[in-house]
Amino acid sequence: MSANIYIVEDEEPIITLIKYNLEKEGYKVFFSENGNDGIKGIKNSLPDLVLLDWMLPDFSGVEICKNLKKDIKFKNIPIIMLTAKGEEEDKIKGLNSGADDYITKPFSFPELLARVKALLRRSKPSVVADIVEFEDLKIDRMTRRVYRKKKEIHLGPKEYDLLNFFIKNPKRVYSREQILENVWSENINVENRTIDVHIRRLRQNINIIGVKELIRTVRSAGYSLS
Incomplete structure (x- = not known):
């Protein structure tokens, strides 16, 4: 894989786990631990896919998702929302904000990897x-x-x-x-x-x-x- 993936997540152990495993699969990984740095980093690096935590110390993942999707330069970057919220209403809220997929914590890495690969194949076939x-x-x-x-x-x-x-x-x-x-x-x-x-x-x-x-x-x- 040659895709670039950006993680916005405030829990360091989760960042470490995802980054390590994605890099083993051949992805290049960037990350930020808060929403403000995440928005700047995503807009600067133009990743092929974003893994976005719902609950961040400054902005919510929903706010960040809406911010990116309303800008024509970034609206086509696929986003997978990572969240501890498992209710159907929360899932619908996340998807309505522009997220392309949704995975509930705790999750297994094989499941996350399968979601990443499926979304990249669908949204950016030239990347994979x-x-x-x-x-x-x-x-x-x-x-x-x-x-x-x-x-x-x-x-x-x-x-x-x-x-x-x-x-x-x-x-x-x-x-x-x-x-x-x-x-x-x-x-x-x-x-x-x-x-x-x-x-x-x-x-x-x-x-x-x-x-x-x-x-x-x-x-x-x-x-x-x-």
Whole structure:
């Protein structure tokens, strides 16, 4: 799996358990322990799925869910609500706030993982598919091989990670900060010019003479695959 998952949860043991097990499955995991940081983190990192606790020290999960779903930039990020509330009325309230699924504490990790996989397959198939194509470009995630017009292209590890990130949401523009957050993760020493260097290398590798470029620079905004 190459999906990025964001956890908003105030109980450290639950964060530790979910993070450890998701990372074992190949997911990249980010987290916050309160709603305010969670909203900022989600909007900055643009995860592929959010695990959102209902009861947080500042905002409720319902408030956060409504906040995200009313913004066109974030409304399509799938959300699974985590809660100790098991009544049908609470479940309906959570789903009506925009949550895509609902799981009651305590839960087993296999159940949570099954919900995560099912939701990603339904909402973001390009994130979990072994082979992803965009126009004449193809990525085989099982072998980490890239092809353009059926010809194999050899990329460095970081250029592959960049392309794999872009192809999850073709045509979406990502800022350098969002690219740094998702591709370099916790390495805070990476500068913007380092990102630009790797983008340039990626362009040089996937461009074909006489065929349109696939990596677009959007002035004052960032980059996209389009």
